[in-house]
Amino acid sequence: MPAYKTRAQFVANDLRGRILGGEFPGGSQLRQDALAKDYDVSRIPVREALLTLESEGLVEFHAHRGAFTTELSIAKIRELFELRVLLETYILKRAIPNLTEEQLDDAEGILRKYDAALDSRGQIDNWSEYNFAFHQTLYAPANLPETMAIISQLNTKSDRYIRMQLLYTQEIEKAEREHHTLLALSREGRIEQACQLLETHILEACEGIVSILEGRAQAQQQTLPDTR
Amino acid sequence: MPAYKTRAQFVANDLRGRILGGEFPGGSQLRQDALAKDYDVSRIPVREALLTLESEGLVEFHAHRGAFTTELSIAKIRELFELRVLLETYILKRAIPNLTEEQLDDAEGILRKYDAALDSRGQIDNWSEYNFAFHQTLYAPANLPETMAIISQLNTKSDRYIRMQLLYTQEIEKAEREHHTLLALSREGRIEQACQLLETHILEACEGIVSILEGRAQAQQQTLPDTR
DNA sequence: TTGCCGCAGCTTGTATACAATGTGCAATAA
C-alpha cells in the first residue's frame, strides 16, 4: 500500500517538510526538473505539488519563470502572529466550555510525550507537530472547522521561523511550562486567563523570532556594506 | 497580448466565475475532459486550475475520483460570516486612522458607480466585485496584506451565497445605504460605531442567506418526503 | 565605450499518450 494516494501528494508533503526544515532559504528557486529527478517522477506531479505549496504560502509562482520559496518580511511575520492571537484566542474561548475530560486527558498525554522526548534529547524535528497537535486538541471542541483550517494555515506559514527560534534559543522549556499552565487554566474553565496566557505565549515567540532576524540582518549589513 | 499569462490561470479565473455564478450546484462533479473541451485546452491546465480553486475552497479533490464543487452547510456559512466579522472589524479598526482624503474619495467614487448601475438596472453580475472593491478600499490603509488575503479568501467562499441572497431579496438598497453610512463614519474617525455597523452589516447578510437556505431545505423535504 | 538588438539555450507551460484506479453492470451461485 503506498503511503499517499498520488505522487503529487507525496511530493507536496515531503517538499513541505524540506522547506520548513530550512533546506531552501527564502527566495530559492525550485527547479521542476531537479525535483522531478529527486523524487523519480515526471514534472507533472512536481508542478501540482508546487501549486499546493503555493496555496499554503510556502512558495510563489512567477509565470514562465518558476517557483520560488517565499520570504517573510519582519512586518509580515508580526502580522501573522497577531492574526494567530486574534484567531486562536477566539477559538480557545469557544472551545473551553465544550472541553470534555477525555479531551483534556488527550492534551495532557501529548504534553507528557513532549516532556519525555525533551528529557531524552530526541530530535526537535517533530517538535512543531507536537506543538500544533497540542493546540489543536485544545481548540477542536469549538467545532469551527473553517477557523481551524485558517489557523492551521497560519501555523504552517510561520513554522519555519518557529523552528529557527527553537534552534537558536532555549525557549522550548518555557513554552512547555506555558503549555502546562494553559492546560490547567482550560481545565478549570478560566477562559479569560487562558486566553491572556495564549496571547503572550504567541507574542513572545514572535518577538523572539523577530529579534533573531534583526540580529541576522544587522550581521548581513556589516558583511556587505554597499547599499545596493 | 493574451489576457492571462498561462492557460491554467485563464481557466481558473473563468471557472471561478462560473462556479460563483451558480452554474455548478454544490457537490457537482467537474469532469476534466469536459472542461478541457470547453476551453479547448488539454487536461493539464484544467487540473492546475482545479487545484487553484481547491486552495480557494470552491472545489474539493478526491484522489482518483475527481473534483467536486464544495457545498457549505448552514453551520459553515455562519462560521464564515462570523470570521468575517472578526477579521473585518479588526482590519477596519486599524485602517480608519490611516485613511487619507484621497482614499475616502476613491471609496465614495465606487459607491457612486454602484448607485448609477443600480438606477440603470444594470446586471447584478458584478455587484459582488463592486462590493468587495468598496470594502477593500476601506481596509487597504491598514497595511495588513496577509489579513487582507484571508479576508479576500473568505469573501470568495461566501460569494455564491451572497449572490443568491441578492437574487432572492431586495437587500441591495439596504446594503448600499449601510455602505454610505459606513463611509461617513470612517471619514469622521468614529471607529467604534463604524465597526459596530460593519458587524451588523455582515451578520444580517448572513441571516438573510441562512433563511433562504432553510426555506429551500424545507421545500425540498416536502417534495421528497421519503427519509433516505 | 556604451547601448541595443537578436539569437541560443535553458526552463517552464501544455499536448498527447499511456498507466492505474474506481465504478457499475452482468453473470453466477446461494
Add this chain to the structure above:
DNA sequence: TTATTGCACATTGTATACAAGCTGCGGCAA
C-alpha cells in the same frame, strides 16, 4: 430473488514529447 465476484469501461493520474517564454551573452552600431 439477492448477494457476490469479476470484468469492462470511464475517468483520473502521470510520463513523455513538444511549444513557448524568458534570460543572458555576443555582435553590431552609434
